[in-house]
Amino acid sequence: MSYGDVDLSKTNNAAPEPPAAEPAPEAPAVELVPAAEPPLAEPLASAAQPTASTLAEPLTPAAPSPVEPVTPAASSPAELVTPAASSPAELVTPAASSPAELVTPAASSPAELVTPASSSPAELVTPAAPSPAEPVTPALPPTVGAPVQPGQPLPVAGLTPPPKRRRGLIVGLVVAFLVLLLEVSTVVVIATGDPAPSAVAAPMATATPAAAPTGPPPSPKPGDSENVRFAWALDQIRTSLATMTKGMRDGNLGAFVKPAADKKVRAELDRRFRSLRAMKVAGFDLSVDSGPVNEKKVGGFSQWNVRVGMAHCFAVATCKPSTAVFDTVWRDSPTGYRMTKISAIEADANGPHPWEVSALTAAVGKRAVVAAPKNYAAKARAFLPLAERAAKTADKYVLGDKPDRYVVYLAGPAEWKKWFGGSEDWAVGFAIPATRTRSDIVLRMEDLSSSYAESVLKHEMGHVATLSGRDYRAHTGDDWWLTEGIAEFIEWDKRGVAAYDRKQSSRRLIRERKFTGNLEKLVPDDDAPDWQIDAAYGLGYYATSCIAAQYGHKKLMTFVDQLLREGRPASVVSDQYLGVPWPTVTKRCFTYTKQKLGV
Incomplete structure (x- = not known):
């Protein structure tokens, strides 16, 4: 279950390391008709090899006689x-x-x-x-400055x-x-x-030995070891990635797609280039994350698997980039190494990312980037003001580093099932770790009304503000109530508990399911009906509001930080930061919840 927001229209509420031997299968690509592109530049020539230099030996003077x-x-x-x-x-x-x-x-x-x-x-x-009869007798030297007599x-x-x-x-x-x-x-x-005794010539000041040869390693010859072939492949692939990096930064599509071995790979690179440029990618850099590994011969040429790291962020040139990794295959050829395959980020790493598999357009603001397939271009522009307002609210609750931009993707039915591995049909939005330090947001446009969009954006940005880069799946157990409770709390910032819109389902769960206040057991089953999921969100919100009301906002945020970001148990954190045992907190907050619900 990914973090998300339930669709209220479906409830009875009135209100709304080194890659594997074989790389991961490619994600399906959206067919594009690319615009005319500049011709590919000639392939990079192999660098000249260094030559050894010889130092002339110094002449040693003959030793004088004794x-x-x-x-x-x-x-x-x-x-x-x-x-x-x-x-x-x-x-x-x-x-x-x-x-x-x-x-x-x-x-x-x-x-x-x-x-x-x-x-x-x-x-x-x-x-x-x-x-012997005529010894040379040493004499004291004359006084400095004494005159020398002629002769x-x-x-x-x-x-x-x-x-x-x-x-x-x-x-x-x-x-x-x-x-x-x-x-x-x-x-x-x-x-x-x-x-x-003999006079021996002392060693002359020796010139510094010639430094080890620099520059690219030599091109392999028949019979060379795997180490030689590896060094050559690594150097050539790094050179190609540097060319692609510069192409992305300069907006030069021809340079970015230059390493492509065929039209299929070129189309993959073309789509990524256009989508990332539309989102104003910044801090972009491609590098070898691991490999080359698993060499095999294809048509007499070496072929290697390489995991590539893509450092990037969006819209902010001075950002601290985060890195996504994906698998590629490279093969040597008479014109140098070429990329024969590029895979999307694997599902177990929350892939694929939208910019990998979809042609995107984007609207970019001061605090948010809203990207969408081209058929949702108008929606992206319309949602940007909502995202900007939601970002201002979420910024007040940031734990850790403040996001450079909140990245929001608008998904159609096909994209909802594909991006980041897809999500449940009952959700209208989710936030998910895109890298180790950044979480992105996906909204389901099919079931999301414009009037409800800003509330959902606040909820999902609340997840980003409090859990950015953390894997949500680590918080679907005992701490699920707080993960969703703090996101609901941020969504309802300054609106008050009395106006909260999940009252009815929350009251129903207490009465019908005999809920007694055990927050660790609040997480709903995957097959739970929509109203029970809605109620679980609601009871998480009431418990979170209770901690803020009973112990103060500052202590609430410290409590959230310790449980969700540091992974410490509530039984320990409660004594240390709230000043009372955790059972006391849960008892007080269940009483608080029933009072607010009139149960």
Whole structure:
């Protein structure tokens, strides 16, 4: 039983995860004569594949012969530390007449190995080791700023060559050259513990490794694994869904139907496009919800099942979209993946939605969207003002997020049995979860008079305001009386208990069916006569009105929230929020009801 409103004309009252291996069968489609459409664009070309790049290996300078190890201070392989004022890089270069002229390389990054122009690593001259009789004696460096006498050798890297020895001067200058080379090219001397330490080139700053290839995966080749075929299919289908999304947002029908494999699928997509655009769909986005799964070969091409998620809302560009899911089938072809089948939302998910299976027109207001088949276009326009007024009343009772728009569908006899799985013949309207966060309303135009329409709209919008996105079927047991009672309470907002129009049937049920006030047993049987269904709604209303009268409106709405939205039992909620045990509440409210009915 879906939530709905009984047709008073029939009573004696005066007043009125991954999809299954085989997708769900398609819902019947209304035959349309589509207008001329723009030609389909050429299919998307496969993206070019990335190519690998090779990094040239850096040249490593030849290790110098064993010399007195010189370790540059405060430097690491990854950092080139600028020497202090007295470092070799800032020494005054000897005059051109010096036996060995040093060339100071320009500043370079750690990743660059700069070799003096006068030589290459292969041409370095290994200096002879100092004679044991002629040691090189370290001397304290001169005071910063001390003048250098003409002809006196310059102090290099903290070493002072022996005076008056030409050979020592040459050795010192060569050592200085090596120190500069070590300093510039970040060569580090590593002590190995061996008798003769060796100079080892430190690793140069390595370029960041090439990132993993981006872009679409490669097109499968014969013999490729299922993983390769899966990746290719997923990428191609996502690309097609992105094209469809943009087509819907831009109002481009050609782009939206582009993935269709044949005329039948194109007609399905065409109908959905026109209906959703008429309802001013917003926040629209198609994505892969699950899959691809269940690959099989058809004509030598891979075919996959894919569950698609459709995020959407209506009329409000800044809305928080909710998502509906439906099944599709996609098959590879010489021109790329194409959609070969699209199914309606399954019945166990409250499908199909009206925009999936019917060509709709719509009237859109500030608080409501009224959609209907084209033969009810005039009714949609006429009902919009009624829906706008009803929405203002329902807004005062919203629990949770306020709906962006109340979505109302006007159904003819065929649509009543099809939309959202259909509903009972005794009802004139129902509200039902369309997504996890939104509930929509369907009104039965065959049995609904214009004079009664606004009352029914208030009742159904009351369900949306208090139960939006909740599955009504979870509230057809012990809490049914409150589910319908609060909707009736909202319908009769500010009209008062005395004017309530289900008095006669409610009084009859107490007298004839010996009802004693047990609200949890109030839910009518599916085969109950219309008057008993009418009375059950009425007694739910009286009990709800009683709680508001006895404990206050605020406590009533908290009670409704806890029972209907949080799923807590009345026996617990009553003590906590009404301040009295639940049996006391039911006893008081049954007395209240009998007083109002004159029983």
